[in-house]
Amino acid sequence: MKLALIGFGQAGGKVVDQFLTYDDAIDGGFVESAVAVNTATTDLRGLESVPQKNRVLIGQARVNGHGVGADNELGGEVTEADIDEIQHAIDRVPTHEIDAFLVVAGMGGGTGSGGAPVLARHLRRIYTQPVYGLGVLPATDEGGIYTLNAARSFRTFVREVDNLLVFDNDAWRSAGESVGGGYDRINREIVERFGLLFAAGEVGHDDHVAESVVDSSEIINTLSGGGVSTVGYASETVETDSGGLLDSLTGSADSGLEDGAATNRLTSLVRKATLGRLTLPCDAGSADRGLVVATGQPTQLSRKGVERGRQWLEDETGSMEIRGGDYPRTSADEVGAVVLLSGVTDVPRIDQLQQVALEAQETTEQVQATAQDEFASLVDTGGELDALF
Ligand code: GDP
Structure with missing residues (x-):
């Protein structure tokens, strides 16, 4: 099936870049267009295959090209504010030729985690084609903030897409691998699996096994009904x-x-x-x-x-x-x-992610409250010292 790929944030952009390479390598023909969206200039510059004109920098007024620093609420806000910039890039996609959109993002960070659900909602309002999400879950050792971001993004993203395809970094990491090298390998695993699936719906029907070839409508029907x-x-x-x-x-x-x-x-x-x-x-x-x-x-x-x-x-x-x-x-x-x-429902990893996220949320609230008290007592002199103004 023909897809318009939109990579949101660093992970999203890198995976979309890799999809382009894979599509070429297998002569798959499932990528109609590829767009990358980010708040960080350097991440967009690091891409190899996404065409320059399809790289969209958002949030310049707020973060000046420096990224949102794992703040996914900010990621969502700047996406809302700059949705027209993204739309301009999507306007160049021959949407009458595509079967679906695929919005790809790492869910533990800031830009993709917050922005991908906002973009998915926007696309579903405008286009008749299904909008799928490909969400990458963080590894468990990435820490509380990434887990909390991922759990909140998951909850929102799954609601805003026609189906959320999920890849769990935790299940695919290898001990002793460098982060960079690890992601390159993991990204190849991602694009092979999802790429073969989407390319399957792109085979011409003049083939001698035509009647048994998977059609894009079969992929769409399997994904319809939503869920994960x-x-x-x-x-x-x-x-x-x-x-x-x-x-x-x-x-x-x-x-x-x-x-x-x-x-x-x-x-x-x-x-x-x-x-x-x-x-x-x-x-x-x-x-x-x-x-x-x-x-x-x-x-x-x-x-x-x-x-x-x-x-x-x-x-x-x-x-x-x-x-x-x-x-x-x-x-x-x-x-x-x-x-x-x-439509899978028995997913222990999601239960665990939500549990850890709840704990992280509570701890963050406690730490913030304690920090405020401690700061107040640090600057408080019992009313004896006057501030300048
Ligand atoms: P953003 O740029 O603010 O959207 O955040 P990132 O995409 O850098 O990071 C979000 C999460 O994505 C991280 O917590 C990692 O779990 C994951 N991640 C980052 N880069 C990659 C990558 O190249 N491949 C994969 N599979 N995961 C990545």
Whole structure:
């Protein structure tokens, strides 16, 4: 499906930058336009692929290009104030060509955390296309302010979008990795999962497996109904040259679609994708709707495998709304399964985030009250000393 991507804040901009690179690399064609919005000049300058003219600096009157310093209320305010600046950039997007908007932001900071929900609300008022959010949760060790920001932003963002796709940095960080290097790797994981999903709805229907190819309307229908979504992905490298791994697995590379080994492989990839690490870990059984996408070379995409995987997911979720299809990629050397779980409700990480945020909020209020008292007693001289004015 064709998307207008809007990266809000530093994380949002970097992920959108990476989406552009990935779309190019897989020849996906799912990015129609990409815009980056920020309050910090340096963050916008650091982007590589988002076109210069689509980089929008907001909040200059308040923060003069220096960012909002993890103050997400300020992030929201400057977005409200400068919404016309963002709209000018979106006016250049050929919106009649897009299937949806995707607003991407890190939820723990200030600009994206506060601004993304404001922009989503604005877009939904103006356009008929769905507006999806891609929200990145902070890692647990980032501290109370980031957790509090993320919990408040989550609550608002999920209300303002047609569906909130979530990625949890905490579930994807590796010990001993530098922050910068870590984000680069994590951002690649993000764009691979969501990119394959969105690119799946962009395949031409003249393909020989046309009837089983995933259509953008299937992605939209899976996301409709709102709530929170998560994505799983599992893949296996498959050699396609004769005498290679595929031949040894299936007996013949040409036997393709209905081959038993290919069927089993896809069914088990669907299970691995669902039960392995999701972008937002949760109980898959709590999903309302789902979509299974098989990716790889057309000869390796077993229709029976997708169907079995789809049925398995139906049993697992107890949902009657599980869709399935292919995303054939002639140049791929892997077979994979992408599983989109939509409307998930059993998400321990969100419960924990809200709990820690509440504690952080209470502590902040206490600290502020104590600080005020202490300051008052610091400057108080019992009325004996006069102030200058
Ligand atoms: P903003 O510029 O004020 O919107 O804030 P940032 O985007 O810098 O940070 C918000 C949160 O996003 C941080 O707490 C991190 O959890 C996360 N973050 C920052 N940069 C990246 C990135 O490149 N990738 C990912 N996955 N997360 C990031």
